[in-house]
Amino acid sequence: MPWTAVATAVLFVIGLALSLQTSPADYQQGEAVRIMYIHVPAAWIAMAAYAVMAGASLVALVWRHTLADVAAEVTAPLGAVFTAIALTTGMLWGKPMWGTYWVWDARLTSVLVLFFLYLGAIAIREAHEDRARGGRAAQILALLGVVNLPIIKFSVDWWNTLHQGESIFRASGPTIAASMLWPLGIMALAYTLLFAMLMMLRIRTMIFRQQVRAASARRASTSELHEAAHA
């Protein structure tokens, strides 16, 4: 089954990355810098998940593709969790490094906004009693909030902030040391595969749930017919 294959691949890559990360050179910050390997990929996935959700929402809205709506539905809680991981690991890293858990600089604020956007997307889907209407509302909301993504990305360039500036995705090439870039890249890949695996699992579950719902509705209507006929 493709899913078990992906699951195995994910676990393998994560394991590999974890073993690699015990070996990169000691940094000025000491061992605490290793949180970076958890924090940074989580933040990348948090943003990428929103892009996936917005893209799926666009497809669902314009082409009325049901699978796209399921994808958008599934991505919201996943993205929220990765954002929460990024925020909490960032806070835990900030305390020893900056002396504070939180500061209202541009990047932290806009990632917090991203977290609330995810919660809003989940909430609006649940709030509507009509599933189709809730789906449509969540799609529109996802597209409304897409302006936050470039703000997050460029916030550390536009404003002088406490958060680390861009050292990897820069036009003139990354400035991070190679011994750290490689484990970081592997962890990023691991996170991506983990996200993809979880997303596929949830989509499959959603489809099964839909089939169960349809089957029980069919059974209920046929049993009603039987009762009406034999009554």
Add this chain to the structure above:
Amino acid sequence: MNAFRAILAREITLSIATGGAGLSLTFFVLTIALLPLAVGSEPDMLRRLGPGFAWLAALLAQLLTLERLVQADLEDGSLDLLVGAALPLELGFVAKTLAHWLSVGLPLTVLSLFAALLDDLDGPGTLRLVLSLLIGLPGLSAIGGTISALTAGVRRGSLLVALLALPLAVPFLIFGSGAASGRGLGSFLFLGAISVFSLSISLLLGPSALRSQIE
């Protein structure tokens, strides 16, 4: 054009007559007046905090009336008429948003002069406050219109409106209060950009949201 004007007139009249506009404006004025009681009345501090707080108060005041904006129409069936009318729904949505701004946003902008008075802002400071509200509030009305269209007919809709509107309003608040507090032309430019972007994206998505309420 007649249909557009008719919808606009209806929305403005409803907003004023059912007390929605009055509620927002009263809330704004009271909150501004309560600021010195909350943080102390040092003139320097009020001059620094006043514009930002006025922006926050304006944002919350607009939020107050958002819940009923589309839900009232949904309940009494006029949303069906709006969607099925000969006038394109985009223009209908523009009429609703424009009416909201004219009855709530524009008076708020004028009432900010009152905030300038209370916080003893100088001439340039007052101009910055009024100008930033003038640029930013239309975009907020547009986003608010879309959000209220998304949440109409939902139980506990008012909570949901707040949860959804506040993250989307954060860029407005940051740049708007930054512009009002004198953080330079950059804030004004960003505020203008966010406002125009919100107007255009709401024009795309708002009618879609309205239509989905009817289907």
